[in-house]
Amino acid sequence: MASNLASALITKLTASNILDGADVQALQQLPIKQRRLAAQQIIVADGSQPQECCLLEEGFAFRAKMTPDGHRQVLSLHIPGEIPDLQSLHLNVMDHDLLTLTPCSLGFIPHAALRNLNRQRPKVADALWRETLIDAAMFREWIVNIGRRSATERMAHLFVEVHSRLRAIGRTTDGDFSFPITQGDLADCLGLSVVHVNRVLQSFRKQGLIRAERSEYRIVDHSKLQEVAGFDPTYLHAHPGA
Amino acid sequence: MASNLASALITKLTASNILDGADVQALQQLPIKQRRLAAQQIIVADGSQPQECCLLEEGFAFRAKMTPDGHRQVLSLHIPGEIPDLQSLHLNVMDHDLLTLTPCSLGFIPHAALRNLNRQRPKVADALWRETLIDAAMFREWIVNIGRRSATERMAHLFVEVHSRLRAIGRTTDGDFSFPITQGDLADCLGLSVVHVNRVLQSFRKQGLIRAERSEYRIVDHSKLQEVAGFDPTYLHAHPGA
DNA sequence: ATGTAAACCAAACAATTGGTATGCCGAGGC
DNA sequence: GCCTCGGCATACCAATTGTTTGGTTTACAT
Incomplete structure (x- = not known):
């Protein structure tokens, strides 16, 4: 089961990054715990301090933020293969919620394992960093979409x-x-x-x-x-x- | 002059990251070319493929994106000490413009130097990664601001x-x-x-x-x-x- | 089968925000 | 000195989008 999860991640990363065999092997050895959630469930809550990152294997997820007066704004949509809360690796407190849109199959990877991987395999670290940067690029387009x-x-x-x-x-x-x-x-x-x-x-x-x-x-x-x-x-x- | 530039960066990074003496020293040795620009000038253009990152030493800058029908949306404002196009280190093509708002003093750091630094000093790499993640967090709030x-x-x-x-x-x-x-x-x-x-x-x-x-x-x-x-x-x- | 809740659809009305036009003022060029 | 231009202010009107309300369908539980 963990191998299915890892392969979703590997497919994603190799699609837009150049990794070698050892990198892929290291990814395959990541400890990933699988969990299933129903639709509209909180995966990671605003204000929490997660110790693992969440890999989306199957289903749709989204990130959202509430205003003080109770309005909700969705920040991004997520599809299989993505790691929607990779930022929690370096940002200790969640500033928004991560939720399932549909029933989802998720993989959870401990921060410690990822940090270790990043030290061992610099190219994987760069690939993951790049993923968070693409995330930011999509936020930018989302801003343009709503603003203009x-x-x-x-x-x-x-x-x-x-x-x-x-x-x-x-x-x-x-x-x-x-x-x-x-x-x-x-x-x-x-x-x-x-x-x-x-x-x-x-x-x-x-x-x-x-x-x-x-x-x-x-x-x-x-x-x-x-x-x-x-x-x-x-x-x-x-x-x-x- | 370069030392002034580096110190702006060091102040910024040590304010929200834990770095040791060797890290700081490595930062001080970064090759930084200074340049001044008048207000409302393009620093890095949408569609270009920069080979260096831009450190803002003095003045205000901003990032903006145009829609096909000519409307402009500002994505973020930047103040001294920030590196507004750090994402270009791993994202090869600019998807937006970076411009000066006021007259600015800027420092340019070659990508190669930064990549090398990241390999030598993993904690600096993490600190820089973290900066790009804060960037993304600010985009998220910007979305909420405009959307809701x-x-x-x-x-x-x-x-x-x-x-x-x-x-x-x-x-x-x-x-x-x-x-x-x-x-x-x-x-x-x-x-x-x-x-x-x-x-x-x-x-x-x-x-x-x-x-x-x-x-x-x-x-x-x-x-x-x-x-x-x-x-x-x-x-x-x-x-x-x- | 019936009840309930959530999602969807629709219409009337209200409010926010946008567009255009115009005038003013201060800064800078000649 | 004068001219031009960009930025600011204000008024009026138009358009987009929000609010309220109510009705219909669908899904699902009892």
Whole structure:
């Protein structure tokens, strides 16, 4: 079981980093404890001081932060292969929550093991550092999305981003992918109200851009959606060199 | 001259990281080229592939990103002691611009020197990694600010954050600090229009929260502003341990 | 089968925020 | 000295988005 978990991580890291055999071997020997969680459960809570990092093997997760007056803002969405709280390795206190969006299979890796690995295998350390930097790049785009795009553009951008990331890990079938999220959670992603999310979704459907049954969304007209979004994938830093 | 530059960096890193004498010494020996730039100049351009990192010695800088339709969103503000493009060490292509806000004195450190340093002094590497993680934490708060706070709250939050960060490096005198920024740039920080920024500023002045002459802002009623902002400094991760 | 809760949909209305136009003032160039 | 330009202020109007409310469907438990 731990080997499945490790391989998700290795796939992820080798996709956008250059690692050698010894690096991969070291990754395979990481002690990973598996745990399953239902949807909408807290994985790591704001204010806590985690001693391990969480590897997402299966399912969707997200990070979110509450304002003092009780509003929620989603900060990022996470898909299989990612380590959504890698920052806790060097930032002792969580400044936000990490939650499951759907039922998830998770792997937990002790900080001590990761720190040791980083000392032994500098290239792995660099790869992990790089992952946190890509994380930050995605935050930057998220800022632009909320700050300077209209509700329509915002939503289009979110769909295109998720599709693009899922495709990179082979979880799409042609233009189609499944993305199970509630309209309320979408609103918290986009800094909008639920009603307005609904409005925009209706208009997308009328224009034949997406299909949606219950909380499963599918892109129909991908190129059009991409155009609406003004999507430029540079910020995903999908490719290692150059 | 280079020693002044290095000391700004050392002050910054030792403030929130535990480094020993050899680490500090290694930092002091970094080759740093100084350069001065006028206000509103591009330091590192979107799309470029920098071979050095930029240390801000004096002045204000900011990072910004354009949307395809020409709108600008500011992603972060930077104050002396910070390395605003440290991410370029592992992310080869810039996904945004780095610019001077005011006239700046900058130090440039070759990537090669930093990479070498990271291999020799793992604790320095961790400290630098940590800086990029704090960066990301600030992006997260920026997202919350734009996504879930009203224009008034947003602006209050920005002022309180900048004040708090300037105080940490000893650049405030009691409640007072100077923050030279144009209303247009403020708008790009907050995801608002210039007119609305002006409205909010007027109301802040009427309420005696801030003073502003030309593009120099000063906080008058700090505690009130902090309350309006709903400010919680956790995300700044100002303290090393725990 | 029935009840309940959550998600979704829809309409009317309200509020915040954006756009455009205009005038003023101070800084700097000639 | 004068001109131009950028930044600031203000007014008016428009548009986007939020709020409130209520109704419908779906899922699931009893």
